[in-house]
Amino acid sequence: xxxxxxxxxxxxxxxxxxxxxxxxxxxxxxxxxxxxxxxxxxxxxxxxxxxxxxxxxxxxxxxxxxxxxxxxxxxxxxxxxxxxxxxxxxxxxxxxxxxxxxxxxxxxxxxxxxxxxxxxxxxxxxxxxxxxxxxxxxxxxxxxxxxxxxxxxxxxxxxxxxxxxxxxxxxxxxxxxxxxxxxxxxxxxxxxxxxxxxxxxxxxxxxxxxxxxxxxxxxxxxxxxxxxxxxxxxxxxxxxxxxxxxxxxxxxxxxxxxxxxxxxxxxxxxxxxxxxxxxxxxxxxxxxxxxxxxxxxxxxxxxxxxxxxxxxxxxxxxxxxxxxxxxxxxxxxxxxxxxxxxxxxxxxxxxxxxxxxxxxxxxxxxxxxxxxxxxxxxxxxxxxxxxxxxxxxxxxxxxxxxxxxxxxxxxxxxxxxxxxxxxxxxxxxxxxxxxxxxxxxxxxxxxxxxxxxxxxxxxxxxxxxxxxxxxxxxxxxxxxxxxxxxxxxxxxxxxxxxxxxxxxxxxxxxxxxxxxxxxxxxxxxxxxxxxx
Amino acid sequence: xxxxxxxxxxxxxxxxxxxxxxxxxxxxxxxxxxxxxxxxxxxxxxxxxxxxxxxxxxxxxxxxxxxxxxxxxxxxxxxxxxxxxxxxxxxxxxxxxxxxxxxxxxxxxxxxxxxxxxxxxxxxxxxxxxxxxxxxxxxxxxxxxxxxxxxxxxxxxxxxxxxxxxxxxxxxxxxxxxxxxxxxxxxxxxxxxxxxxxxxxxxxxxxxxxxxxxxxxxxxxxxxxxxxxxxxxxxxxxxxxxxxxxxxxxxxxxxxxxxxxxxxxxxxxxxxxxxxxxxxxxxxxxxxxxxxxxxxxxxxxxxxxxxxxxxxxxxxxxxxxxxxxxxxxxxxxxxxxxxxxxxxxxxxxxxxxxxxxxxxxxxxxxxxxxxxxxxxxxxxxxxxxxxxxxxxxxxxxxxxxxxxxxxxxxxxxxxxxxxxxxxxxxxxxxx
Numbered sequence: 011x012x013x014x015x016x017x018x019x020x021x022x023x024x025x026x027x028x029x030x031x032x033x034x035x036x037x038x039x040x041x042x043x044x045x046x047x048x049x050x051x052x053x054x055x056x057x058x059x060x061x062x063x064x065x066x067x068x069x070x071x072x073x074x075x076x077x078x079x080x081x082x083x084x085x086x087x088x089x090x091x092x093x094x095x096x097x098x099x100x101x102x103x104x105x106x107x108x109x110x111x112x113x114x115x116x117x118x119x120x121x122x123x124x125x126x127x128x129x130x131x132x133x134x135x136x137x138x139x140x141x142x143x144x145x146x147x148x149x150x151x152x153x154x155x156x157x158x159x160x161x162x163x164x165x166x167x168x169x170x171x172x173x174x175x176x177x178x179x180x181x182x183x184x185x186x187x188x189x190x191x192x193x194x195x196x197x198x199x200x201x202x203x204x205x206x207x208x209x210x211x212x213x214x215x216x217x218x219x220x221x222x223x224x225x226x227x228x229x230x231x232x233x234x235x236x237x238x239x240x241x242x243x244x245x246x247x248x249x250x251x252x253x254x255x256x257x258x259x260x261x262x263x264x265x266x267x268x269x270x271x272x273x274x275x276x277x278x279x280x281x282x283x284x285x286x287x288x289x290x291x292x293x294x295x296x297x298x299x300x301x302x303x304x305x306x307x308x309x310x311x312x313x314x315x316x317x318x319x320x321x322x323x324x325x326x327x328x329x330x331x332x333x334x335x336x337x338x339x340x341x342x343x344x345x346x347x348x349x350x351x352x353x354x355x356x357x358x359x360x361x362x363x364x365x366x367x368x369x370x371x372x373x374x375x376x377x378x379x380x381x382x383x384x385x386x387x388x389x390x391x392x393x394x395x396x397x398x399x400x401x402x403x404x405x406x407x408x409x410x411x412x413x414x415x416x417x418x419x420x421x422x423x424x425x426x427x428x429x430x431x432x433x434x435x436x437x438x439x440x441x442x443x444x445x446x447x448x449x450x451x452x453x454x455x456x457x458x459x460x461x462x463x464x465x466x467x468x469x470x471x472x473x474x475x476x477x478x479x480x481x482x483x484x485x486x487x488x489x490x491x492x493x494x495x496x497x498x499x500x501x502x503x504x505x506x507x508x509x510x511x512x513x514x515x516x517x518x519x520x521x522x523x524x525x526x527x528x529x530x531x532x533x534x535x536x537x538x539x540x541x542x
Numbered sequence: 543x544x545x546x547x548x549x550x551x552x553x554x555x556x557x558x559x560x561x562x563x564x565x566x567x568x569x570x571x572x573x574x575x576x577x578x579x580x581x582x583x584x585x586x587x588x589x590x591x592x593x594x595x596x597x598x599x600x601x602x603x604x605x606x607x608x609x610x611x612x613x614x615x616x617x618x619x620x621x622x623x624x625x626x627x628x629x630x631x632x633x634x635x636x637x638x639x640x641x642x643x644x645x646x647x648x649x650x651x652x653x654x655x656x657x658x659x660x661x662x663x664x665x666x667x668x669x670x671x672x673x674x675x676x677x678x679x680x681x682x683x684x685x686x687x688x689x690x691x692x693x694x695x696x697x698x699x700x701x702x703x704x705x706x707x708x709x710x711x712x713x714x715x716x717x718x719x720x721x722x723x724x725x726x727x728x729x730x731x732x733x734x735x736x737x738x739x740x741x742x743x744x745x746x747x748x749x750x751x752x753x754x755x756x757x758x759x760x761x762x763x764x765x766x767x768x769x770x771x772x773x774x775x776x777x778x779x780x781x782x783x784x785x786x787x788x789x790x791x792x793x794x795x796x797x798x799x800x801x802x803x804x805x806x807x808x809x810x811x812x813x814x815x816x817x818x819x820x821x822x823x824x825x826x827x828x829x830x831x832x833x834x835x836x837x838x839x840x841x842x843x844x845x846x847x848x849x850x851x852x853x854x855x856x857x858x859x860x861x862x863x864x865x866x867x868x869x870x871x872x873x874x875x876x877x878x879x880x881x882x883x884x885x886x887x888x889x890x891x892x893x894x895x896x897x898x899x900x901x902x903x904x905x906x907x908x909x910x911x912x913x914x915x916x917x918x919x920x921x922x923x924x925x926x927x928x929x930x931x932x933x934x935x936x937x938x939x940x941x942x943x944x945x946x947x948x949x950x951x952x953x954x955x956x957x958x959x960x961x962x963x964x965x966x967x968x969x970x971x972x973x
Contacts, residue, residue: 316834
């Protein structure tokens with residue numbers, strides 16, 4: 011075909027006019043698309059775009075009928091089951107959904123998806139809570155680990171949407187768990203095999219099915235929490251709404267956060283035409299600017315400059331896991347945020363004479379670390395927390411001392427410290443008698459509170475030379491029945507302990523051996539925190 | 543603000559809402575005088591009848607090369623040929639593995655997906671490969687400089703001592719940073735600052751030693767889905783090529799197909815962590831990288847060169863200077879991608895012919911950062927370089943080491959992709 015305008019290097023003017031003419035003719039005559047109404051399943055927090063939808067309809071002829079429903083991964087809505095199928099979905103994040111598509115092995119078709127805006131999941135703190143947290147961190151840079159530490163220590167109560175129902179809650183949970191794993195990468199199966207968020211969770215005082223409902227609950231009862239974990243955009247909107255006595259200080263945690271990108275998904279491929287119209291409209295620079303102004307989300311259009319508080323960089327984004335099983339495990343472990351159950355740990359500590367000196371100092375340091383002295387990020391997540399029940403059993407040739415505390419404050423932790431520091435020693439080592447006693451305590455605890463998880467940590471530095479034999483222990487353990495079967499034992503060999511015998515006990519009870527000789531007693535204790 | 547849009551109140555709102563139907567949109571009203579003026583100018587220029595020609599709308603499936611077909615100038619040029627392209631955007635391998643019913647043309651971003659598609663066609667098809675573009679890594683200056691200090695990247699010289707936009711990346715050395723170990727050890731104090739790094743993190747290689755920023759994240763390349771995207775598949779080929787001692791995997795003739803498969807499996811196991819440590823893939827790497835939050839989301843992302851150059855050209859036009867914060871890493875060995883426009887219908891054939899013949903469409907490709915081969919020319923770089931120079935954008939220079947990574951055979955690549963990604967089986971229905 012010959013070039014239409016050899017004389018004009020661009021030929022732009024006549025052709026632009028030609029295009030305009032074409033548009034005008036087609037629009038005026040036959041091809042103007044009819045008014046279309048698309049059903050949109052939307053995250054509740056996207057209700058703030060509603061005022062712009064009239065303009066969208068005016069400009070494109072496409073009306074979005076928004077149906078707000080908190081949904082973590084479109085389960086039950088796509089592929090459609092029974093209920094009328096939405097044409098589009100507009101979510102805070104579609105990552106869980108995309109992983110579900112990936113896991114379906116091709117049964118679920120991956121819908122077209124376009125990111126529309128972005129906002130990180132951050133923490134909003136009352137000014138007092140922010141000051142207190144900052145005072146305890148070098149450089150005043152607050153991390154998720156600091157939030158978890160303060161929550162475990164009973165110094166911070168926070169609100170977060172339910173990760174089982176809300177994609178926002180789920181993004182928050184993934185962010186905190188990624189920081190807790192501290193690998194610098196996305197969570198893998200081995201990073202979530204232990205529930206490291208129990209201390210963090212003990213501080214949750216407010217929840218809701220969606221973050222929109224969460225913010226409403228907080229506005230009605232601000233005294234119920236010192237902090238909210240939600241999108242930066244929601245917290246900025248909350249502050250701007252003027253309904254809080256004092257605005258929340260928005261903190262972008264130093265250890266990174268998950269960014270949501272508010273994608274619009276085409277669930278019914280027959281609606282591709284209007285879908286493209288809507289997407290093109292939403293990505294227009296003027297619309298992006300208006301979205302930013304009204305919703306405080308960050309534009310995806312690089313030509314639209316973020317203004318005001320959004321001009322600040324957010325820090326580092328955390329990667330989302332690439333396996334649905336990882337997310338599912340996290341969500342299951344976190345459980346129902348409205349009904350948290352603190353767990354109980356029975357520490358069986360060998361106080362044979364060989365523990366004297368350096369070893370007992372190491373034990374004391376390990377307990378001090380778990381009591382809040384360990385200021386590493388992993389230490390802040392692994393520490394003893396408010397509401398947790400801790401039993402310490404000192405043993406030699408027999409049980410020397412036994413004490414159970416429920417952590418309510420520092421005084422309880424000091425009690426434990428005294429037991430570990432001041433206890434006397436004994437010549438013999440009755441490992442299996444001690445474990446037998448541990449199971450008696452544990453079984454009693456399980457019967458008293460069946461929903462409370464119980465685990466045993468058995469630290470010993472020598473071989474069994476008194477009391478019950480292993481076979482006798484095992485017989486008695488089995489006789490305890492279901493109550494004991496639910497309680498795993500995590501042996502921690504130290505010094506001259508016999509790992510093979512301990513290995514058998516771990517296997518028989520569903521726990522595992524963590525060898526303190528390969529790292530340190532403190533690291534070994536930290537490693538098994540939450541592994542039950 | 544009507545904040546009542548909860549499911550409970552949804553139905554009443556829907557029924558009471560005034561439904562506007564076929565009101566003349568504002569742009570039509572505005573366009574009428576413009577259109578009249580246009581008609582007059584067309585009468586003058588002798589093109590009167592063209593707009594009344596039938597416009598054929600093609601259903602197309604493409605990935606990142608939709609950048610080209612969405613360009614207003616390209617659309618205008620195609621309209622002059624009576625063609626309009628409606629784009630369904632999805633990954634190249636996604637295009638190749640899904641049903642292609644009701645599709646006129648596909649434009650996979652590289653050869654592996656193109657071959658998969660061509661293999662599925664019963665009839666002989668028309669196709670064209672209008673341009674090539676190398677695979678690159680987009681990053682930000684402080685990250686690039688950290689890689690220079692870590693000894694895996696070198697600066698390309700920039701004219702007049704300006705800050706360079708381009709770096710060469712030593713892939714074998716760089717891969718040592720991606721594997722999450724320090725020469726095989728799990729932890730080490732790599733930058734000798736007294737703190738032990740659990741892996742090759744940005745802070746671990748000294749990112750936190752310059753100017754008040756910190757990133758405790760791993761050194762990772764963010765890619766799109768290995769299962770769906772050509773860029774990720776090509777990156778995988780590049781990693782496999784390097785891990786295989788700079789030779790294409792599966793080419794050594796062991797005489798035994800079982801052994802060959804076993805070798806590919808072992809290779810896949812070695813490079814899997816380099817991909818999977820990033821966690822979940824993210825679509826549209828270039829959009830994320832070029833967005834305001836690019837440095838937060840994707841400090842190191844897998845791109846095509848044309849995406850970056852198009853950005854620099856547009857940035858230079860808009861701001862009168864280069865975007866010196868965003869810089870490119872050119873891997874050595876390098877990988878070149880060759881998109882192929884494949885027609886599946888008679889209408890599609892028309893588009894292929896237009897793209898073969900219309901020089902202006904190919905010139906426009908240069909202005910969008912592609913490397914285009916013109917007849918009678920040796921390489922694909924000369925005109926692009928001239929265009930960049932004329933538009934005050936630094937010209938990238940090829941590394942002296944021109945080792946090129948070739949994609950392995952389709953079945954070897956498929957084996958690598960499916961074992962590294964968790965990919966659904968291809969949809970094999972007739973297109």
